[in-house]
């Protein structure tokens with residue numbers, strides 16, 4: 318599990334390391350630049366003709382120190398400094414004094430040349446405090462148009478390191494070498510798209526100031542070991558009874574995919590509650606599932622009550638539809654169930670028509686909206702969601718006392734207790750119909766065995782994404798279908814004991 322820090326947390330760690338531990342900031346800067354330098358060499362990036370564009374803060378200082386290191390080894394290095402060097406911060410000012418003793422050309426005007434092999438963005442890091450305008454705006458646009466490998470130090474200039482928003486414009490990096498700890502905003506879209514690959518260089522900055530406070534996390538492959546172990550002496554009851562309330566007349570596939578995904582993720586028994594017309598097809602496609610069917614015309618909640626009593630977790634919504642019975646079912650489940658619920662798709666669309674529904678729950682509740690569902694829940698435009706997924710997920714989770722897994726290429730998982738995860742597994746092969754139904758099924762199985770439901774949601778998103786990654790390695794992105802994802806979920810979990 319890796320920490321992802323916001324600006325304030327990173328700043329506190331920097332200050333603690335410098336002021337309380339006593340490591341001079343120039344030492345940290347030297348290590349930062351050395352980290353970037355090592356990465357350039359390790360990847361054999363052609364730095365024979367390098368342009369480094371520096372701002373007047375410490376990010377610019379990192380850039381100047383790097384210029385020195387490359388020039389020392391014989392690379393041709395040009396530096397262009399934006400802003401007024403006489404206003405430069407302490408360390409940047411010192412770096413400026415030092416660099417003048419090296420064979421590095423400090424350009425007076427922005428270079429028109431398009432022959433640079435490497436372009437380094439050291440304009441802004443975590444100090445970016447407002448939208449980029451004017452000269453720097455134009456300069457970043459021109460840099461993006463140049464050829465040459467594009468590398469950002471710490472954060473691409475223009476990406477808000479708190480939330481991934483674009484502050485007017487941004488440098489588009491192929492590689493971001495981030496310093497000290499990962500920055501939260503680099504993993505959240507739209508900013509994530511401008512970071513390229515992200516590597517973190519540890520430079521001795523202490524995490525002590527944030528040890529006790531809440532910070533965000535990204536899961537890594539080792540975290541699969543957090544999935545509770547299976548027992549030698551067990552039976553199907555040990556791994557739980559997942560009730561899947563899904564499917565409608567023309568959408569029974571959603572129930573099958575969610576059910577199959579729950580089995581692939583290790584649950585003991587899947588029960589599916591679905592309209593009677595779906596019986597034959599579900600029994601054919603998923604014979605392991607136990608079915609209870611209902612007539613949508615004459616829905617009787619006593620049958621549902623019995624199902625809820627048996628369940629260890631409930632997935633509600635995939636392909637459920639929006640008719641009167643679906644509305645009654647959703648309301649009943651949210652009001653009376655006490656086991657963990659995963660509310661997806663139409664359960665969320667129904668909740669959007671009656672916002673008090675989500676507030677009435679008496680159980681751990683994970684919601685898994687995509688942008689359109691979230692926009693309905695928040696009664697706003699999709700654009701407002703996709704552009705601010707972090708704040709949306711955090712606010713909604715707190716207001717409704719739930720865990721919001723807001724789906725995106727990097728999904729954000731926010732809990733009402735302040736927990737926060739960003740999922741980085743997965744790829745565009747997962748942009749396929751039914752992919753969300755598979756996720757809901759995985760979550761249904763995990764909700765039985767986890768008691769930290771934010772971690773459960775993050776783990777489900779991680780496994781789902783990994784299944785997509787494993788699948789695409791074999792099948793490619795274009796042909797992936799959701800039933801394939803289920804097969805690869807089994808492979809992801811194969812080695813987890």
Ligand SMILES: NC(=O)C1=CN([C@@H]2O[C@H](COP(=O)(O)OP(=O)(O)OC[C@H]3O[C@@H](n4cnc5c(N)ncnc54)[C@H](OP(=O)(O)O)[C@@H]3O)[C@@H](O)[C@H]2O)[C@@H](O)CC1
Pocket residue numbers: 331332342343345346349372373374375376377379406440441442443444445446447448449450453470471472496
């Ligand atoms: N602490 C350490 O020792 C270490 C720090 N490290 C490095 O330092 C970086 C952080 O440095 P930093 O705090 O100096 O901020 P930085 O990102 O350089 O920018 C601040 C400057 O930008 C300006 N500015 C902001 N927004 C603007 C805008 N829209 N348009 C125009 N100007 C704007 C702002 O001006 P002001 O707001 O004051 O007017 C100020 O001059 C960090 O990311 C890492 O790379 C590492 O070496 C490890 C050790």
Ligand SMILES: Nc1ncnc2c1ncn2[C@@H]1O[C@H](COP(=O)(O)OP(=O)(O)O)[C@@H](O)[C@H]1O
Pocket residue numbers: 686687724725726727728742743744745746747748749750751752753754755756781782
């Ligand atoms: N480009 C992508 N990269 C990573 N994950 C993706 C990408 N596209 C989709 N996904 C994931 O696939 C799932 C799609 O869910 P959803 O939109 O609800 O699908 P459906 O409604 O068809 O079931 C989400 O978990 C999402 O995070």
Ligand SMILES: [K+]
Pocket residue numbers: 376438439440441442469470471472473474
């Ligand atoms: K930068």
